[in-house]
Amino acid sequence: MSTTMSAPDHHLVEGLDQPLQVLAEDGTRHADAVLDPHLGDVDEALLTDLFVDMSVLRALDDEAVALQRKGELGLWPPLRGQEAAQIGLGRTLPATDFLFTSYRENGLAWCRGVTPQEMLAVWRGTALSGWDPYQRHMATPQVIIAAQTLHAVGYAMATRAQGGSEIAVACFGDGALSQGDLHEAMVFAASFGAPVLFFCQNNQYAISEPVTVQSPVPIALRPTGFGIPVLRVDGNDVLAVRAASRLAAQRIRSGEGPVFLEAVTYRLGPHTTSDDPTRYRDEEELARWRRRCPVLRLQRHLEQLGAPVDSLREEVTIRADAATAGLRAAIDQLAPPAPDSLFEHVYTTEDTALSRQREQWRAFEASLAPEKPEQSPGSPS
Amino acid sequence: MTGESTMAAALNAALHDALAEDDDVVLLGEDIGTLGGVFRVTDGLLQEFGPARVIDSPLAEAGIVGTAVGMAYRGLRPVCEIQFDGFVHPALDQIIAQLSRLHYRTGGVVRMPLTIRVPCGGGIGAVEHHSESPEAYFAHTPGLRVVTAADPQDACSTLRAAIACDDPVLFLEPKRRYWTKAEVDTGARADLVSARVLRPGRDATLVAYGSMVTTALEAATAAEDDGIDLEVIDLRSLSPIDRETVAASVRRTGRLVVTHEAQASVSVSAEVITAVVEDCFEQLEAPPERVTGYDTPYPPSALEDAFLPGLDRILDAVDRTLGRRSSREVA
Numbered sequence: 042m043s044t045t046m047s048a049p050d051h052h053l054v055e056g057l058d059q060p061l062q063v064l065a066e067d068g069t070r071h072a073d074a075v076l077d078p079h080l081g082d083v084d085e086a087l088l089t090d091l092f093v094d095m096s097v098l099r100a101l102d103d104e105a106v107a108l109q110r111k112g113e114l115g116l117w118p119p120l121r122g123q124e125a126a127q128i129g130l131g132r133t134l135p136a137t138d139f140l141f142t143s144y145r146e147n148g149l150a151w152c153r154g155v156t157p158q159e160m161l162a163v164w165r166g167t168a169l170s171g172w173d174p175y176q177r178h179m180a181t182p183q184v185i186i187a188a189q190t191l192h193a194v195g196y197a198m199a200t201r202a203q204g205g206s207e208i209a210v211a212c213f214g215d216g217a218l219s220q221g222d223l224h225e226a227m228v229f230a231a232s233f234g235a236p237v238l239f240f241c242q243n244n245q246y247a248i249s250e251p252v253t254v255q256s257p258v259p260i261a262l263r264p265t266g267f268g269i270p271v272l273r274v275d276g277n278d279v280l281a282v283r284a285a286s287r288l289a290a291q292r293i294r295s296g297e298g299p300v301f302l303e304a305v306t307y308r309l310g311p312h313t314t315s316d317d318p319t320r321y322r323d324e325e326e327l328a329r330w331r332r333r334c335p336v337l338r339l340q341r342h343l344e345q346l347g348a349p350v351d352s353l354r355e356e357v358t359i360r361a362d363a364a365t366a367g368l369r370a371a372i373d374q375l376a377p378p379a380p381d382s383l384f385e386h387v388y389t390t391e392d393t394a395l396s397r398q399r400e401q402w403r404a405f406e407a408s409l410a411p412e413k414p415e416q417s418p419g420s421p422s
Numbered sequence: 423m424t425g426e427s428t429m430a431a432a433l434n435a436a437l438h439d440a441l442a443e444d445d446d447v448v449l450l451g452e453d454i455g456t457l458g459g460v461f462r463v464t465d466g467l468l469q470e471f472g473p474a475r476v477i478d479s480p481l482a483e484a485g486i487v488g489t490a491v492g493m494a495y496r497g498l499r500p501v502c503e504i505q506f507d508g509f510v511h512p513a514l515d516q517i518i519a520q521l522s523r524l525h526y527r528t529g530g531v532v533r534m535p536l537t538i539r540v541p542c543g544g545g546i547g548a549v550e551h552h553s554e555s556p557e558a559y560f561a562h563t564p565g566l567r568v569v570t571a572a573d574p575q576d577a578c579s580t581l582r583a584a585i586a587c588d589d590p591v592l593f594l595e596p597k598r599r600y601w602t603k604a605e606v607d608t609g610a611r612a613d614l615v616s617a618r619v620l621r622p623g624r625d626a627t628l629v630a631y632g633s634m635v636t637t638a639l640e641a642a643t644a645a646e647d648d649g650i651d652l653e654v655i656d657l658r659s660l661s662p663i664d665r666e667t668v669a670a671s672v673r674r675t676g677r678l679v680v681t682h683e684a685q686a687s688v689s690v691s692a693e694v695i696t697a698v699v700e701d702c703f704e705q706l707e708a709p710p711e712r713v714t715g716y717d718t719p720y721p722p723s724a725l726e727d728a729f730l731p732g733l734d735r736i737l738d739a740v741d742r743t744l745g746r747r748s749s750r751e752v753a
């Protein structure tokens with residue numbers, strides 16, 4: 042029997058035994074045949090940029106946690122530990138590639154120039170969507186696990202149909218591997234050769250559930266069943282993520298269809314500020330991953346190169362202080378919207394039934410308003 | 423066992439006793455094991471009953487309900503936890519197109535004694551998809567029972583009744599009442615159909631369910647100061663609806679106000695009002711009123727106070743049905 046189909050194939054995965062890596066935990070750079078060809082432009086200037094970015098992002102994330110603890114935000118999903126994965130992708134793809142992310146990708150939002158107000162609005166509860174997706178080339182964060190993966194594939198299919206050269210990127214966690222939506226997204230992407238990058242940050246947990254609950258086999262093997270090639274990289278190595286993102290994007294852009302990139306990383310903090318991770322994971326595991334800290338690793342590498350790390354750290358402090366001050370200032374800008382804005386944008390045109398509800402709401406509010414004191418003529422207002 | 427308990431703890435006790443009394447009862451859901459559920463409703467159950475009966479499932483709602491259907495085929499009594507209301511939608515197909523109609527399809531041969539617990543409703547300042555009131559989608563589904571509870575005792579005894587029931591039951595837990603405390607007798611049993619008259623009254627019937635029962639009772643207390651005597655009914659079962667209890671009340675009071683968090687159009691209140699109009703139109707002294715969420719998506723939490731029905735909106739509607747001055751004339 043002859044068939045044009047390719048069977049599921051371990052060879053479709055690069056990095057299955059060991060995630061691809063170029064920076065070891067101690068910061069030494071080593072060779073990798075797959076990644077090296079895509080790291081030609083890496084020089085000290087780029088490395089320091091990435092270091093500053095990751096450090097500032099960490100400070101921003103910590104500040105958001107602190108703001109939540111102070112009651113200024115309803116919730117925050119910390120990304121601590123995942124800086125290399127997000128900066129590695131976010132600083133590598135052109136700003137025109139369109140991202141469809143979950144709620145934990147504030148590092149990608151940061152790379153896309155999302156402002157502090159835009160970033161915090163959803164978490165402060167003043168808006169359902171903080172930014173204009175078309176302006177940022179990034180959809181508004183998705184809470185429903187894996188739903189955005191289908192949107193990314195559809196966007197990619199449309200891009201190709203319309204002759205665009207951008208790719209779409211679906212970002213998600215390891216938990217998404219269990220949802221039907223992701224599998225359907227992979228079917229569509231593979232069957233139609235959609236120019237889409239599946240970017241999975243495997244941070245080892247879906248709230249309390251270790252990745253083994255989602256998959257008894259390495260998750261990198263799953264896309265191969267759809268015929269989608271996989272790059273599995275050390276997600277705490279910003280250079281590895283950068284190189285893999287470039288390689289993947291290049292293949293996708295050249296018309297070879299979807300690629301799945303698994304960044305193997307770890308969420309060092311709680312799932313969200315409402316979560317208590319001590320219930321489900323132990324100190325020893327945490328300590329092991331703290332040693333693999335992506336920021337520290339790049340710092341060690343810079344030290345080995347003889348870069349002026351002390352002055353870099355000073356720059357980080359200055360930039361981080363400015364960025365966190367920006368977050369705090371954003372809080373004051375994020376006043377609750379007018380209550381009757383509740384009724385806006387349900388439909389693109391005015392709906393009479395809804396307008397009636399709005400009028401009833403206004404009449405009711407007016408009936409509650411305390412009587413306004415009479416103003417005597419001439420008194421200052 | 424009797425004692426003071428929160429609604430979350432009362433639900434935990436109900437699950438605990440159901441697991442202890444019947445080996446066929448199994449729980450499945452996301453994070454229900456080691457973590458004990460995000461609301462701690464399953465706290466300690468994995469430790470006591472083991473991973474074969476308290477199953478931390480993959481992150482897949484269609485998977486949770488669909489596999490539970492298979493388990494029920496084989497004679498188990500699964501109790502599924504959907505982590506939050508907004509996450510039940512990926513399982514809609516399994517619930518609506520599969521679970522609810524299996525008994526009917528098989529001419530009564532296959533039973534689906536399956537309970538789906540869903541934390542429900544708003545008022546906790548949560549982010550998107552964490553404050554939904556999807557009951558009407560389910561109440562529209564023949565073969566599926568949809569019930570909710572308003573207080574710790576009712577939560578405990580209704581959950582036991584749901585697990586004991588041979589029909590599939592969607593059990594909605596009003597999450598903003600999880601931390602309400604009251605005396606609970608874990609041996610008490612409820613039925614799955616009867617509405618409860620929580621407070622007898624003369625002037626108008628106020629029908630509520632779930633989280634809104636507390637608000638309705640508060641409204642009745644406030645109305646008392648104005649000399650208005652409200653009868654408060656906790657509907658409890660949203661499908662089927664106990665129309666007799668509601669109609670009997672309206673026959674006495676002549677007036678009806680229905681309140682829920684969910685959007686108004688094509689909702690449970692629409693059904694209750696229709697039932698009353700069909701059953702006792704002649705006894706109605708005024709058009710029925712409803713006080714609900716608006717026909718918008720659930721708003722960002724900064725606006726949820728404007729969206730959710732509160733005491734004042736209920737009293738305003740009561741005033742209208744009594745023909746007293748109300749906000750509608752103010753404008």
Ligand SMILES: Cc1ncc(C[n+]2csc(CCOP(=O)(O)OP(=O)(O)O)c2C)c(N)n1
Pocket residue numbers: 145184185186213214215216217218244246247248308312452481483505509512
């Ligand atoms: C459909 C759906 N079910 C359940 C949830 C609740 N929930 C929010 S985040 C989460 C864990 C997600 O884990 P993962 O996909 O690994 O991403 P991570 O949070 O680790 O970045 C769960 C269960 C949800 N948001 N959507």
